[in-house]
Amino acid sequence: MTDPKNEASATAEADAKRRSLLKGAAGVFATGMFPAVHAQEKIVLRYLGTAVNQDKAIADKFKADTGIEIQYVAVNTDEVTKRAVTSPNSFDLIDTEYFSLKKIVPTGNLKGIDTKKIKNADKITTLFTTGMVGGKAVGDQGTAPKKVIYLEGEKSKNFAKAPTQFMSLIPTVYNADTLGIRPDLIKRPIESWKELLNPEFKGKAAILNIPSIGIMDAAMVVESMGLYKYPDKGNMTKKEIDLTIKTLIDAKKAGQFRSLWKDFNESVNLMASGEVVIQSMWSPAVTAVRSKGIACVFQPLKEGYRAWAAGFGLPATLSGKKLDGAYEFINWFLDGWAGAYLNRQGYYSAVLETAKAKMEPYEWAYWMEGKPAAQDIKSPNGQVLEKAGKVRDGGSYEQRMGAIACWNALMDENTYMVQKWNEFVAA
Amino acid sequence: MKVEGNGPPAWLQALPFAAVFLFFFIAPLVLVAAVSLWPTSDYELLPGFTFQNYATIFAGCANLAEPCVTLKTYWSTLSFALETWAVTLLLGFAIAYFLAFHVRSATMQTLLFVVCTIPFWTSNVIRMISWLPLLGRNGLVNQGLLWLGLVDRPVEWMLFSGFSVVLTFVHLYTMFMLVPIFNSMMRIDRSLLEAADDAGASGWQTLWNVVVPLSRTGILIGSIFVITIVMGDFVTVGVMGGQQIASVGKIIQVQTSYLQFPLAAANAVVLLAVVLLIVVALNRLVDLRREL
Numbered sequence: 001m002t003d004p005k006n007e008a009s010a011t012a013e014a015d016a017k018r019r020s021l022l023k024g025a026a027g028v029f030a031t032g033m034f035p036a037v038h039a040q041e042k043i044v045l046r047y048l049g050t051a052v053n054q055d056k057a058i059a060d061k062f063k064a065d066t067g068i069e070i071q072y073v074a075v076n077t078d079e080v081t082k083r084a085v086t087s088p089n090s091f092d093l094i095d096t097e098y099f100s101l102k103k104i105v106p107t108g109n110l111k112g113i114d115t116k117k118i119k120n121a122d123k124i125t126t127l128f129t130t131g132m133v134g135g136k137a138v139g140d141q142g143t144a145p146k147k148v149i150y151l152e153g154e155k156s157k158n159f160a161k162a163p164t165q166f167m168s169l170i171p172t173v174y175n176a177d178t179l180g181i182r183p184d185l186i187k188r189p190i191e192s193w194k195e196l197l198n199p200e201f202k203g204k205a206a207i208l209n210i211p212s213i214g215i216m217d218a219a220m221v222v223e224s225m226g227l228y229k230y231p232d233k234g235n236m237t238k239k240e241i242d243l244t245i246k247t248l249i250d251a252k253k254a255g256q257f258r259s260l261w262k263d264f265n266e267s268v269n270l271m272a273s274g275e276v277v278i279q280s281m282w283s284p285a286v287t288a289v290r291s292k293g294i295a296c297v298f299q300p301l302k303e304g305y306r307a308w309a310a311g312f313g314l315p316a317t318l319s320g321k322k323l324d325g326a327y328e329f330i331n332w333f334l335d336g337w338a339g340a341y342l343n344r345q346g347y348y349s350a351v352l353e354t355a356k357a358k359m360e361p362y363e364w365a366y367w368m369e370g371k372p373a374a375q376d377i378k379s380p381n382g383q384v385l386e387k388a389g390k391v392r393d394g395g396s397y398e399q400r401m402g403a404i405a406c407w408n409a410l411m412d413e414n415t416y417m418v419q420k421w422n423e424f425v426a427a
Numbered sequence: 428m429k430v431e432g433n434g435p436p437a438w439l440q441a442l443p444f445a446a447v448f449l450f451f452f453i454a455p456l457v458l459v460a461a462v463s464l465w466p467t468s469d470y471e472l473l474p475g476f477t478f479q480n481y482a483t484i485f486a487g488c489a490n491l492a493e494p495c496v497t498l499k500t501y502w503s504t505l506s507f508a509l510e511t512w513a514v515t516l517l518l519g520f521a522i523a524y525f526l527a528f529h530v531r532s533a534t535m536q537t538l539l540f541v542v543c544t545i546p547f548w549t550s551n552v553i554r555m556i557s558w559l560p561l562l563g564r565n566g567l568v569n570q571g572l573l574w575l576g577l578v579d580r581p582v583e584w585m586l587f588s589g590f591s592v593v594l595t596f597v598h599l600y601t602m603f604m605l606v607p608i609f610n611s612m613m614r615i616d617r618s619l620l621e622a623a624d625d626a627g628a629s630g631w632q633t634l635w636n637v638v639v640p641l642s643r644t645g646i647l648i649g650s651i652f653v654i655t656i657v658m659g660d661f662v663t664v665g666v667m668g669g670q671q672i673a674s675v676g677k678i679i680q681v682q683t684s685y686l687q688f689p690l691a692a693a694n695a696v697v698l699l700a701v702v703l704l705i706v707v708a709l710n711r712l713v714d715l716r717r718e719l
Contacts, residue, residue: 078684085686103686203583209670211681252671259587259669274565275586415467418685419483423496426503426673 043325044069048084049095049310050077057380058338065332068325076263077210084109084313093326094313099143099212101168102410104313105157111314112151112166117327120334121167123351127401128171128309129163134398138307142216142234142409145171145309155316169311170330171350173342176305176404177217178394180271180281184295193217193303194224196278197251206270206279207248209260211421213408216306217280218244220405224303234409238416245420249427260425264288271296283346286393287385300394304405311350343367344380348397370396456699463692472688480693500673501701507589507664507674508657511596515653516646518597519604523645524638527612528620543605546598555595555666562586562594587669595667596657603656604649611645612638647713651706658702 047054051074059070073091075083081100083090088109096104104110115121126132131146140146150160151168159168181190186201196205196217208214219233222244230240251257258276261267268288270276281298289296312330314323332338339355342348344363349355356364362374370392377386386392394400411417434440466475467483488495494502522543530536546554561567562585569581584590615638623633639646661676668674675698682691 076684082684082686211685257669257671260671262665262670269559273560273563275563414685415687415690418681418687419496422500422673422678422681425671425677426496426500 042067042069043321044071045092045322045325045329046071046073046090047093047095048073048075048080048091050074050080054095055341055380058333058341061337062329062332066328068328070329084315088315089317091315092318092322093329094315095172095310096169096313097308097310097408098145098148098169099308099408099410101148101159102143105148105151105159105168108155108157109316110168111316111318112154112156112168113170113312113314113330114154115165115167117331118167118170118334119331120351120354121170123353124171124334125348125350125352127174128350133402133404136402138402138404139304139406141230141232141405142306142407144407145174145311149311169313170334171309171311172333173347173349174307174309175283175347176307176400177280177282178301178305179299180267180279180286180289181297181299182271182274182277182295183297185274185277190278190299191302192224193220193301196221196280197225197247197256199254199256201256201278203255203258204275204277205256206259206261206267206276207257208267208280209262209425211418212410212414213306213308214260214280215241215244215411215417215421216406216408218248220303220306222247224301233406235411236413236417238413241411241413241417241420245424248424252424252427287346287379291379291383291385298393300400300403304403305400306406306408307401307404308408341380344378348401352397366392368397370394370399459692459695462689463696465689465692467687467689480689481697483690484693484697496673496678497697500675500678503673504658504664504675505701507592507596508654510593511600511657512650512653514593514597515601515604516650518601519608519649520642520646522601523605523609523612523642524634526609527615528638540609543602547602551599552662552666554599555663558591558595558598558667559586562591587667587671589668589672591667592664592672595663596660599663600653600656603652607648607652608642608645611642615641643713644715647709647715650709654705654709655702658698658705 045068047059047070049072054072054074059072063069077097077100080094080096081103084094084096084100084104085107088107094110101110127138128145128149131137131140131144148159149167149169149171150162150164151166152158152160152164154166156166160166179190179193179196185204195201196207207217215236216233219230219236222228223230223233225247227247228240228243230236236244259266259270261270261279264282264285267279267281267285270279271281271285271289272292272294283298286296286298312326312333314326318326334351334354336351336354336356336358339349339351340358343355343359344367346367352368356368359367363377365371366373366377366386372391373386373388375388376384377388377390379385394403462472463480464476464478465480466473466477467480484497486495488498526536526539530539559566563569564581564583564586566586568585569578572578572582573580619637619641620633623637628636659676661674661680664672664674665677675694679691679694679698682688682694
């Protein structure tokens, strides 16, 4: 059925677009030349990253604002790292996770980003620069961004100990993950990571099958079960890896796991179909389950969250117009529109101040301040995510980000860890 | 008969194809074998010479009481290959037999053959995923069983298990068995069957002593297809096994995604050796070159 009202408004919108296009064209003819300098030579930036923030709306808006075209190259987290290491000339802009830097930076394939050319560099949230939220330090086990965000120089293969003028990545988006649960099927409060391996949920639990992230979730479980306290979950010794994997294998042999999952959609399907009632999960995946009308909670736990963060990097060989275009994109990204867009999806943006200016006060109150929604909360594409009156799981920005326990990490014993993880999968 | 001065010499005619083979098959293979002997390093490939990667793969494999990951993985992959091979052979042979000997008109044969290929009109992944809503805890089959009162709680072993993996393999690859067998059956001289009948052979005797031996090239080609595909598959095992069942391909994929190329290359060489052994063994049973 077509809604006549909608159709009318769509026509009106199309009309408006046509008119503004005509006006623009008239302007060009009137002055006899194209306004922006970009028009002289079209710049196309190849943007390598995961699909998470490769939103068509962002590329369209940026092109409308600046005339520069963004060409998305969407691959998974591991593949981004692999390409950065093995084919650094296949992209003009990289969007990767901070923990990958330990592999990428020593190759010299990334250029330090000059913060003097980034307008809002000094407004980037302190979570990245000093590891603080609301004046309090958060957990820094694993590859916390503050450890790897500064480089010693523009052409450096080393991380700087203290803040410098050059950043390895300019943060784009970050969040903190926890367990997702089906409250309608569990029917009791869940408060701790140890519930993931509780025999009560035998055959109904799932864990992430990305070794570097799954091992961190497993470590949170091991610690909450009181089996062991890690000096640094993000950098385990071989013995600690053995212990963690053994715990997982024992649980697997007892039939604890229904499935393991590797991508976003898999986790949504497992949860929505009721195959799994408790699993490690990403915040937007919980939102996706909920938008199907199925009860699902992104459960805050007393041990805290496992955080992750991604950012823009520039390949070392980038120069000339493309380099200017890339800087322009990063500046545009931090300028608020994209930040507001990401915040509305349930992620967090790097510069909060500019994003706030582009969000409605009721949206800001719901997403960032943990207040009840004053009216229905909608996703950027207009889908209702939450009814008025509801509060966001986990509360405000400070409550959520302040409760970070550890970060996604790359361990020194990575090869050994992957090998042991394969053992878990084969068990 | 020898034709001279007629067109370019034979070696020149074979050159383009040989070059394609050299660049896209031999060279990568040699490279993989070479990299498998390089030392493991996280972010760069350093040429070298070490057997460390192979040692890592087979570490602890001498203890048969508690098999190492490599042995366990190969065992699980091999058993999938065998189970799938047995079922697809049975199904493929039966369907091909029906098409070749029981369907009389050529039009009908063509039509039914096309019907068999219908599943191939959608992608591999879609055919695989379509099993999920059917076999799941709240899936159609379980709902049906509950409604009929055959079970009082959902059956769990149908999804994310060895069963669902083999079922999907059979669904995906029976065609690879069917086509070559059908092809060999169509080339069987019908008068041989009549002769067998005249000589007083029963239906089963004709099947076993005439049809099966004359279809063996098709059976062999189909078997090679199915076994090599299943040995290298990791997507089906991943999706249908709930990522909880190891496969050799999956291990290689995980290692390449963590940039452990030398280890992955060593694993690939081992897998290649195993598959080649199987193919050689099958060729011992039927001399493919002479039969074709």
